[in-house]
Amino acid sequence: MKVGRVLYVGMVSLTLLLGGCSTSQQSMASNPSGEITVVSRETGSGTRDAFIEQVGLLEKDDIHRIDQTTLEAIVQNSTAGVLSTVAGLDKAIGYVSLGTLSDIVQPVAIEGVLPTTETILAGDYRLQRPFVICWPNEIREEVRDFMAFINSKEGQDIIKKTGYVPTNPNALPYQNTSAEEGLVTVVGSTSVTPVMEQLAEQYQEIHSGVQIDIISNGSTAGITAVQEGTADIGMSSRALNSQEIEQMNSQAIALDGIVIIVNQDNPLNTLTLQEVRDIFKGDVTDWQDLAQH
DSSP: OOEEOOOOOOOOOOTTTTTTOOHHHHHHHTOOOSBOEEEEEOTTOHHHHHHHHHHTOEEEOSSOEEEOOOTTSEEESSHHHHHHHHHHOTTEEEEEEGGGOOTTEEEEEETTBOOOHHHHHHTOSOOEEEEEEEEOSSOOHHHHHHHHHHTSHHHHHHHHHTTSEESOTTOOOOOOOSOOSEEEEEEEOTTTHHHHHHHHHHHHHHOTTEEEEEEESOHHHHHHHHHHTSOSEEEESSOOOHHHHHHSEEEEEEEEEEEEEEETTOOOOEEOHHHHHHHHHTSOOBGGGGGTO
């Protein structure tokens, strides 16, 4: 298979001075300080599109879409870029897909709720979005069969093991077909890529003559590739818009959480959606201002 692929915060401990302080007082005592470094995905990223819409950074009407992400943000064009930047800058904050979360950074709860399979499925974790595949009306047998594998019990189990929420937990077992050889080109979201790689690897163990090429270059690029006929399957980490839906077929294969991440040395453990919006809009620029904002 071919695959295209510190804020050290000085915590002032008030434990000895305020031995009987409340939980909220302890939380305020551990607030970080210093200028916030905002890290964002690039324009066209499905993760960015879903994030700005759910957090409230998107202003839109019938004609215009205005992304209010601060112009001071460091922009990265991949999930790996966001992870490495936040891991290397001690005052940084960013966002990534739950399935790509790494222990080199620290996840932040939203309204006190951490992103897990359970909290996403229950709807308790609010920053969530679908993982979508899209394809043209006419497809070859090997493409159809690979999509059948994705939707099978085996495929849905892989999605779950990779850290995402399957959309069809009651799927039927995969029915082996006569697809013996061929090429399937899959293009799109860097967030969907890790689970697609696992699906492709398991499928090729059954059909060794089928080659699956995965190009990881962003949701919009994947959708465009399907529109232009240069990809068999597009990967998107956002829902398709009405115009895109008219031009191709699509379905959600998983649910994912968008995780707010900070540097490992950052003592922060939870934010409200309003605080996230204020930070990424540039209205709050210093960590210590969160307590007063």
